[in-house]
Amino acid sequence: MTYDLILRNALVEGRDGAVDIAIAGARIAEIAAGLAGEGAAEIDVEGRLVGPAFVQPHIHLDKVLVGSVMPPNVSGTLAEAIELLHATKRAATVEEVRERAGVVIRQAVLAGTTTIRSHVDVDTIGGLRPLEGIAAARADHTDLCDIQLVAFPQEGIWRDPGTDELMRQAMEQGADVVGGMPHWEADHEEARRHIAFCLDLALAQDADVDMHVDETDDGNWRSFEILVEEAERRDWGPRTSAGHVCAMAAWDDEFAAASIRHAARAGVNVITNPPTNLMLQGRNDSEPRRRGIPRVKELLAAGVTVGAGQDCVDDAFYPFGTADPLQVALIVAHAAQLGTPEEIATALRMVGEDAARILRLPDYGVLPGARADLVVLDATTGRDALREQSPRRWVLREGRVVGETVREQALLRSGTAAG
Numbered sequence: 534m535t536y537d538l539i540l541r542n543a544l545v546e547g548r549d550g551a552v553d554i555a556i557a558g559a560r561i562a563e564i565a566a567g568l569a570g571e572g573a574a575e576i577d578v579e580g581r582l583v584g585p586a587f588v589q590p591h592i593h594l595d596k597v598l599v600g601s602v603m604p605p606n607v608s609g610t611l612a613e614a615i616e617l618l619h620a621t622k623r624a625a626t627v628e629e630v631r632e633r634a635g636v637v638i639r640q641a642v643l644a645g646t647t648t649i650r651s652h653v654d655v656d657t658i659g660g661l662r663p664l665e666g667i668a669a670a671r672a673d674h675t676d677l678c679d680i681q682l683v684a685f686p687q688e689g690i691w692r693d694p695g696t697d698e699l700m701r702q703a704m705e706q707g708a709d710v711v712g713g714m715p716h717w718e719a720d721h722e723e724a725r726r727h728i729a730f731c732l733d734l735a736l737a738q739d740a741d742v743d744m745h746v747d748e749t750d751d752g753n754w755r756s757f758e759i760l761v762e763e764a765e766r767r768d769w770g771p772r773t774s775a776g777h778v779c780a781m782a783a784w785d786d787e788f789a790a791a792s793i794r795h796a797a798r799a800g801v802n803v804i805t806n807p808p809t810n811l812m813l814q815g816r817n818d819s820e821p822r823r824r825g826i827p828r829v830k831e832l833l834a835a836g837v838t839v840g841a842g843q844d845c846v847d848d849a850f851y852p853f854g855t856a857d858p859l860q861v862a863l864i865v866a867h868a869a870q871l872g873t874p875e876e877i878a879t880a881l882r883m884v885g886e887d888a889a890r891i892l893r894l895p896d897y898g899v900l901p902g903a904r905a906d907l908v909v910l911d912a913t914t915g916r917d918a919l920r921e922q923s924p925r926r927w928v929l930r931e932g933r934v935v936g937e938t939v940r941e942q943a944l945l946r947s948g949t950a951a952g
């Protein structure tokens with residue numbers, strides 16, 4: 534038997550000892566120890582851990598890398614960040630957005646990511662320019678990764694008159710997913726109208742829904758519950774995701790537990806974005822301060838699928854970030870206190886399998902028949918990969934090597950100067 538590519542001596546979670554992974558075309562054909570047959574190309578991965586490629590479930594590619602051209606966010610709050618962004622958004626051109634996004638897309642691929650879901654601002658300030666820019670960046674990188682675009686009404690829908698029409702246009706012009714920002718509206722009644730509008734638009738377009746929900750420390754905001762209710766009523770729960778949900782940290786235990794059970798029943802997903810939210814939330818608290826992270830362990834225990842996203846890279850919201858899912862997983866492990874072997878595996882799934890389920894990616898995983906989107910880590914266990922933030926030795930997309938990283942280090946001690 535001849536295959537297009539064989540990865541020899543790979544460690545794969547759930548399998549004992551080293552195995553060989555045979556790839557035919559874009560798919561994994563077979564996995565076995567000492568696999569007979571030959572590959573047109575073969576890579577000896579020398580006992581490294583091979584996992585499914587990472588999935589980035591929540592990022593804002595239209596805003597990345599603007600940190601150096603805008604004034605700093607002095608209060609550190611979400612409100613000031615949005616205010617600061619207005620000027621950038623007014624000035625942004627399609628080409629400039631396309632270029633900035635491209636840099637981060639390529640960085641994400643080198644970090645082992647082959648699927649990205651990006652929110653893109655849709656409002657009366659920038660109109661559909663950001664969407665055009667990101668759609669162009671997506672077209673520039675079709676050989677490297679898949680990108681889902683979320684039409685995101687950052688300024689609200691009813692608070693920013695005209696955005697409802699722009700949202701419809703965005704969905705006609707290449708956006709895949711309907712976004713939302715209900716807590717940005719005046720009150721819960723307006724938030725419900727906002728949520729209903731977005732869900733109805735999604736149903737009409739047969740699209741998923743992925744909203745920014747209750748990204749505030751204010752425990753009085755409970756639009757998550759409205760989203761779950763409205764999604765359940767339309768039988769759209771598994772196609773609905775709630776991002777951020779920071780207010781969940783401020784809710785009382787009883788309400789939080791009931792709401793989480795409701796989300797589990799409806800099949801609504803949650804995406805936590807701890808890099809940005811640990812930085813932004815609780816800014817006006819004295820100690821003890823709210824950390825702005827949803828109740829990850831309770832969500833998981835209730836059976837809610839939870840993904841973990843980067844959210845921001847070098848913008849008014851967050852000055853760091855490299856679109857590296859291993860960094861996100863390490864931060865989520867700290868934020869949600871995931872430290873046992875099972876919990877560490879969960880943190881990794883939140884940027885892998887569970888994120889893939891949220892994005893409804895078919896044929897995901899290291900198994901025969903799955904798409905050969907793989908990452909070869911310079912590590913033998915997931916915990917070591919997290920702990921050492923191991924280089925991604927090779928990244929494969931649809932059976933083709935699309936990235937490689939070689940890290941060279943040398944420790945120089947007295948008497949052993951480098952040759």
Ligand SMILES: [Zn+2]
Nearest residue numbers: 652745776844
């Ligand atoms: Zn976000």
